[in-house]
Amino acid sequence: MSSRDRKKASVYRKLQRLRSVVNSTAVNKTSIIVDASRYIEELKEKVEVLDQEIGTSGISTSQNPLPMQVAVEALEKGFLINVFLEKNCPGLLVSILEIFEELGLDVLDARVSCQENFQLEAIGGENQSNAEGIDAQMVKQAVMQAISKWSENI
Numbered sequence: 001m002s003s004r005d006r007k008k009a010s011v012y013r014k015l016q017r018l019r020s021v022v023n024s025t026a027v028n029k030t031s032i033i034v035d036a037s038r039y040i041e042e043l044k045e046k047v048e049v050l051d052q053e054i055g056t057s058g059i060s061t062s063q064n065p066l067p068m069q070v071a072v073e074a075l076e077k078g079f080l081i082n083v084f085l086e087k088n089c090p091g092l093l094v095s096i097l098e099i100f101e102e103l104g105l106d107v108l109d110a111r112v113s114c115q116e117n118f119q120l121e122a123i124g125g126e127n128q129s130n131a132e133g134i135d136a137q138m139v140k141q142a143v144m145q146a147i148s149k150w151s152e153n154i
Contacts, residue, residue: 021039022036069085070147077126078123083120088116095147104134109123110123
């Protein structure tokens, strides 16, 4: 096999890989590349939407000068809770843990950093006494309220 044939085969394999990644049904090179370009534009739009959603989930108002990000993901039996604030917040962990207790969540695993900023990643499992189901949005709102109340007291 000549060098030219190897290059041609390599380009063909790469185009077929690109075609499968972008779910294209095209058969010629130009159409595959056009489909890939459209796919990239769709991904950019999705990123913009997600960036806007993240911007709205972080509260930064004149009432609450602490820019924060709170994300809660429902797990099979509980929630993954991520909290990030740009500055260290002594005492905030206690406020958040009190909210977990009020919601009937047991902390199953947690990582906390309170050096230059506040970061919390916790897995909260619903305890047996919590008969009424809570969802991720309820947990997120409760954590954000705890942070707001805490920031009013500093």
